[in-house]
Amino acid sequence: MRAIVGLWRWRGNPLCRRSDRREAWLALGAMILVVVVAPLAGWLGASAAHGALMKNAEEQQRGRHQVWATAESVQNRAPLGSDPESGSQQPERRHVVAHWAGPDGSSHKSTVTTQERVQPGERFRIWTDGDGTATRRPMSPETASSQAALAGLAAGAGAVGALEAARRLAMRQLLQRRYALWDAEWSRIGPDWGRTGSNN
Known part of the structure; x- marks a missing residue:
């Protein structure tokens, strides 16, 4: 200039x-x-x-579905890098060993991550793909x-x-x-x- x-x-x-x-x-x-x-x-x-x-x-909205899963065991984990003294805490994530039924009725069991407060034996919602494998929530139009x-x-x-x-x-x-x-x-x-x- x-x-x-x-x-x-x-x-x-x-x-x-x-x-x-x-x-x-x-x-x-x-x-x-x-x-x-x-x-x-x-x-x-x-x-x-x-x-x-x-x-x-x-494609994710069409191919992913919410199903009910039953918790078998729960392990609470604080988010990495969280400061116990800070006022703004990230939501605590829980690793849950759960089982659920796939779209074809087949049984699935795996460790999933959730922010819900789940106790062993309780049911909670998870996202699965067409094969019944646990996956992430589908991308929203706003996120896209x-x-x-x-x-x-x-x-x-x-x-x-x-x-x-x-x-x-x-x-x-x-x-x-x-x-x-x-x-x-x-x-x-x-x-x-x-x-x-x-x-x-």
Whole structure:
């Protein structure tokens, strides 16, 4: 941005070099691309992620079911990283050895995790897939939308990072070319530096 302002301020100055103008145009082009490409990349990323996540959520809603399970034994475990003295406690998770019947009537037994207060012999609800295996709660449309928005933000940030990396690489090339021209010019006039008007 400073290069653009500097170019506009020095546009009629004979000391404004061609490399200065290139640097300013490069900064202007990068700024325009960031303004245009980053939101576009974010929108495209969010749209693609939303479609895929919504499809996944619909498949999970169709393929997962709640069934009644009977607890055999319960082991309470505090969440990792919880502070006993903090006011905001995460819900305590319980590992329950339980058995339940699958959709086809087959018997299943496994250790499941729940936040419900369950005692041995009590029944509680769990989620299972089509085979009757215990699984997680299906993704909700709200969760899919939130994750899609995060994916869009990540795509936009990635586009900005890629454009900034490309701008810095181009600036490095311009600086290297400028230094090479300075070296060539100094090699040409350096031996005669300070000899103007001398008798030698």
